Amino acid sequence: MDHLLPNFKEYLQQSYTILQKMPAKIKRSHLKKDMLFVEKERGYVGLESIYVSAFTNADVPPDHIAWKSTACVYINESGDSIERPKTYTEFLLIFNQKQELLGYIKTAELYAASAHAFDTLKAYFETALDTTNSSITAIDSNQCTMIWTSGAEQLFSIKKEEIMGKDMSEFFPKAMLLNLNTLQTGEIVQNKQHEPREDLIVLINARPVRFDGNIIGAVVSETDITRQVQLRKELSSANETIVHLERKMSVIRPELHPFHSIKGSSPALKMTLDRIKQIGQVPARVLLLGESGVGKELFASAIHQIRHRETQAPFIAVNCGAIPPTLFESELFGYEKGAFSGASSQGKKGKFELAKHGTLFLDEVGELPLDMQVKLLRVLQEGTYFPVGGTKEKKVDCQIIAATNKDLNELVRKGTFREDLYFRLHIISITIPPLRERAEDIVELSHHFLFQFCHTYNKSIDAIPKSIMLKLLDYSWPGNVRELKNTVERLVVFSENDQLRIEDIFFSGQSSPDPHHVDPEVKKSPHPQRTLSLKQALEREEKRLIEQTLQSCHGKKDETADLLCISRATLYNKLNKYGISE
Template identity: 45%
Template sequence: MKIPDSFALHTLHTLLSVLEESISIVNTKGEMVYWNEAAEKTFHIKKEEIIGRNVTDFFREEDVMNLKVLKSKQPVHEKYHQPLPDQHVVISTTPIYDENNQLIGSMSVERDISTTIRLNENLSNTLQELQHLKQQLSSKRLDDAFSKIKGNSQAINRLIYDAKKAAKSDATVLITGESGSGKELFAQAIHQESSRSKKAFIPINCGAIPQALFESELFGYEAGAYTGASNKGKPGKMELAKGGTLFLDEVGELPLNMQVKLLRALQEKEIYRIGGQTPKKINVRIIAATNRHLENMVSEGTFRSDLYYRLNVFATRIPSLRERIEDLPCLVYEFLEEFSSSYNKPLPSIHKEALNRLCEYHWPGNIRELRNLFERLMVLHEHSEISEMDITQLLPQAKQLVKPLYTVPLSLKNEKESIERERILQTLEKTYGNKSISAKELGMSRATLYKKMKKYGIGYES
């Protein structure tokens, strides 16, 4: 059955009218001959207004794709186009030919993407603002030297508050605390917040330098001062820190003869190099740190009281990790981000029970031990979540955390050894791991203490 031309025409018109895309058809004169309902909604022009009129009465000639295709006779497919300043479309335009292959017009199909473009622009602007805020926040953090010290506990916040006040002065600072608690980090922050921040921060570990070399390290020496000395001489750490800060780490390990010379240098604000005859003026701020009880050392005669009071102008104690265990989750996430970035591995999550297990541990090595544990964890771990078992396997004394369902009664000998081991651990903790003082308090020689530590598997860091 042959379909009447009128039926086909009405069907085509109905089809074009219900399409969501705008349909426009112009003849070779540029006059609009078809304009569907979607075009009316998109461009806010009624068909009664535009049909029969030249398209350039409503649009600029250079913005009308139908006219461009009439000239080029080349179709355009799915091309981004902007027919009006605030209108964005994806357009397909094709030339129209009659049965004699004569060009009689062109037709455009346009999909309005103005809303999408505006949303994208808003998103882009929002991202730019977010990036700007991040940069401002990062800049503020860089301006705050104490931002590297992580934690929100009352103890750490109070400590930072007091340290910032001390940083504004030029007072000597004495930082005490267990090994690995972050004493040098605080010293660096105090220096960076001080008026000396543009000058050098020179650290020197008093426990790592042989006694015979200590004076030359601290004060330097003149040319030819002793056999093997440089023929040009060498400045000491106090000269190198001129105008800046000298950080004396483990100051409790200073030999008595060096304590006298350091005290004189601090009082006179001048030093003599080894082999030198002329004093050299110094301008240096001292920040000292120790994991030992200097008050006990003063009473025992192993640390000079006058030097102690000279160093103890502003004293602050860094709490151990177990004393601010509420900061542990914050530190854990900080280390996870750090090592996932440095080892180029996905950032894992951590199970609640794993965090609980970490909080139960007593952390003799403090933040240094925690950091080392998570570096090992990131190297070894291959899953998306850190479990309690992962933590248990890596903690050096994890077996102490597990409460057994049944305990075997100890013999008299084993009970005595258990008590002795516990007493040694308590004493080492009280003296921040100092073997000499611990041995004295326990009534044994240092050599005997080492033997018993080895026997009981005590690896306490000094």
């Protein structure tokens, strides 16, 4: 294939002679091979034997011959490529990892093949950019525009010749250029909603361009979703359903961003994150409160990362409700070798020791039995503990974050949770808002999970249909983010032809459709005992949905087709099929 870089082995030649030093006179025996190389104090020089012979016949001394520059390079460990020379030379001497000479390469031949491969690849690259309708843009390290496709021209109404080679910030406010953040921080953005202009909403992907370990630019692809978002806002009667990305990003690397895994931009979530930023500056104990499924461990991890962003301190999570009482001490405090029957001969470190210099996260602390609460209380009070079977006291050297979905005050009143342990843990508390109080985040969370599971299950689903998104927005989500994640996963798993189906949504723990559910239309039938076939039921529901959508769009066919995610031709066919008046 012409676009592939040449294999150096195809250009490797082995007809050569090497002299360890410059001779006083060139002998006939030196010229038996095609090439003659001479080792000098600062490396090698070389020349084709036929030219050396010509110089010799003209009585030119060896050290006055017009030798050509030669560099020594090594192949990599796998043996499939060579290192890049620091400067251009006429010849390359190729050595393996054992410093054994394998042969030589004429650089001009290798460069010619490389140039041909580059030109071929460039032709494919430029054709691909000219073919796509997507908006793809790129900037270099100076923020100058390097790529601007026709899709970008249509999306931003800026011609390619106007912006190419110019600073992109001359055309857009810097605060709206997500690619500048990627260029500066190396952050990778995947399937995020973004507003490059006040009247434009796009789904954006951004990646840094890396070369020799340095970021030399950034590439962004954008899909216009302004119309879809506007329609969703109208149908849901919501004042704010567009997710805004947080533009002020941390200067740390994206994989170490404290809130990298927490999705959303609702006021309730932002208020919670602001509080976490505050308490992240102090080492006080924190108690996270919130319903099951809100993601308390993610918030605990964020606090840990803020506190330890300069180090690789451990974050150890423990589910207190999952530890059997008989193993509580050995799990948290560890044990010495031979501490009990079945114990490891090497002993075992406990969670407190594993979390040394870091954070120990005690999840579901409200599930601890009273006798285990006493043992935990002593450690928190004294700051020391003994491993099981040990005689040497160890010091607690970690920060504690606890979490529960229980009302600990109520448990204290009932006598099932110790009051003194409660006050030891409850120095600072943060309540994680349930999903129903941050409904604005459902859109971003849903798309985040969609793309996550599309990758997991090798699906190619671009977006969530409006009808499904409306149902997601209208639901109260008692299981919070975890339930939303499970719901989106089911939709992806049962999708057909890379299309999500509204009939695959099952809330409140349902795992399959209710076989006893009867359509209201059927109940009105004079023959209620008659059961519709699956095809009839689907057609009736399809007709009802088309009529309802057509009415809500005031008879506009293009908007109706858009909302139903079908073409106008398909819509007209179905109108004729069901006898729906236009």
